Amino acid sequence: MLERRFLKYTDWPLLLVAALLSCLGLVAVYSATRNLPGGPGPYYYVTRQALWLGVGLVVLVAAALWDYRVVVAWGPALLAGSVLLLMAVLLVGPVIAGARRWLVLGPINVQPSELAKVASIAALAWLLSRREEWNGFLPLAAPLALMGIPVLLVLLEPDLGTSLAFIGILFVMLYGAGVPAWRLGVLAGLGVAAVLGAAVVSRLGWVEILKDYQIQRLVVFLDPAAHRYGAGWNVIQSMIAIGSGQFFGKGLLGGSQTQLAFLPSRHTDFVFSVVGEEWGFLGASLVLFLYFVLLWRILIIADQAKDREGRLLALGAFGLIFFHTTVNVGMAVGLLPVTGLPLPFVSSGGSNVVTSFGALGLALNVALRRKKLLFDE
Template sequence: MLFRRIWRRLDYVLLCTVLLVIAFSLITIASATHITTPKNVGEESQLLFGILNLDAMSFVIKQLIWTLMGLIIMLAVIFFSYEDWPKYARALYIFNVLMLMAVIFIGKTALGAQRWIAVGPFVLQPSEFAKIIIIVTFANFLANREGKLNTIKDFIPAFAFIGFPMLLILMQPDLGTSLVFMAIMFGMMFMAGANPKLLGGIIGGGGLVGFGWLYAYFKNPGKVWIPLHDYQVDRLTIFMDPYRDPLGDGYHIIQSQIAIGSGGLFGKGIFNGSQNQLNFLPEQHTDFIFSVVGEEFGFVGTVLVLALFFIIVYRGIFIASQAKDTFGTLLAAGVVSMMVFHILVNVGMTVGIMPVTGLPLPFFSYGGSSMITNMIAIGILQNVYSRRKKLVF
């Protein structure tokens, strides 16, 4: 009975839009992981492989499985009222810290980073789930301080609350997710009524300090210390001039720009993108999947994808405005802040106007942890929206 009443109050515009994005992503992943026909197969097998490459489809099948798992978890998140979550906030925060610390000691290393934990046959990225936990726990933290975020002294506890888990993520190292934490923090603090001038001043001042630090680092090589690895510094700056190292750090950006630019108005067609199909485009099914959209579906395809994301963000903002309490508003604000940052950075890095940080495109990039995290985020929005008014029995 309760579930039926909740089901009637869901935001179906949001749900259907998310499903459309996922459907588009599965088609794009199929193309991004498409490989040539294996040798030594019969004529009938060649025809089969030409239409549907079974090896390549394994990525699509895995992503579909992760999506179904995400939908099930999303339904579970919707069912348990968000109003009861504050009582578990402290335990969740401690669990989050322990989970991130575990990565340092028992995590798997890949591509120069130690970010993953093997759980049976699955490999999970705890920092993805940490985003959701920090949204829930920080929403509770700020809800108890509504109207009390007016001075630097008031801001310090909030910075410390976010800073400790963010430091653990930086140690992996995972600069991209650390920046997501900052976006979540500032977005939620703004919605919690933090002094906007002070908040803007801190963001602007922090940006100037960061640029100044990088400038001093490059002007005095070897003399100025910076809390980043060399490859992270290169990623943060190479987008300004990728041809400075066209076969190294700038390669990703250059190939991505070529792919998107060659797509034209309507694109080259699915499975027909040369940069994608010939593997010139790196990480085409994960970080640079938007480049595949640009090459094979053209300007029209990219506008469609961005329009769908706009609807998701708009519905998230609407849900935040309709929430019946501060905690619900902050939950929705945290989810929107996370998604907006992911979208802006991922799309921005593919066109060469943002640093390459390795952030996936929500619901679009291949990856189980990311998909489940984003489905939980949608579950949070639906939970808040379905309870915007008291359920009557």
């Protein structure tokens, strides 16, 4: 009985698309790292990615089988635990590339800010499901304060891109909870003004809210060619790689920007550039189509959810994957500033893989219980 109901209500297209993206990610990571200068070997990163995909699958199953009503009820506690981990990062985390973003647990590095995204989704679903009317801006204070805590801690690491991901999740869930779009537009405008104000006061040396390299990324976005041998190098090489792939691509392991190491961070932040160069417009379009199907299936799950908690939980998973995908692809083609957000299921990185599968597991959890609670009998 249990097996039949599981097979009936599992969203198999969603799982299939996630599996395809993960497999394509393994191919892209291998191509990007087999000749990595000073690297540990041609199979190190792809093997590690495969192991993390296995861990992600376990997390997906656990997140799907644990009744989402219990997950939402524990949301505030999960977020509190994530906040403690983020504080621990600031206190004892090692400084890597000028930032404290990881906790070292034996042979692995864990990025608590990634795990905090899933906890934030559960906590917001708990909070937002308890209000149906959003009259004025005052009711928005509670969700803004709730999400503001992890955002502030992540900004202190510093990690502007990840902090923006939290805000993207928040806006999607607020809209799903019934907040009018125009109010969200006002909040977004105030947020943009705040970022610009922070850049100005930081540049003038009054208060260091944003680091110099973060401000430089905003400047480079407006004119990357003016900094082609400095801060603009990454995005210029990315656009060259994608453009040179043309329609059919240069073939697997045939991308000059990738294989000759002109393209930076090609297995993490700019893995989509590897796809564009070696698989061409055709391959890049296929990857984007798979993301479209993935996000479409999650929206269907949210629409069919049996209660507000389930709907908000699924929308939170949608917001996480949508924001990461949009920003990663946007920065690879030069349409958005470089923020360092990985591409879900494709970019190399254990914490991101676990987070992506965890969010997907929450959506599947809602799908399994959209008709009649799966494990009530």
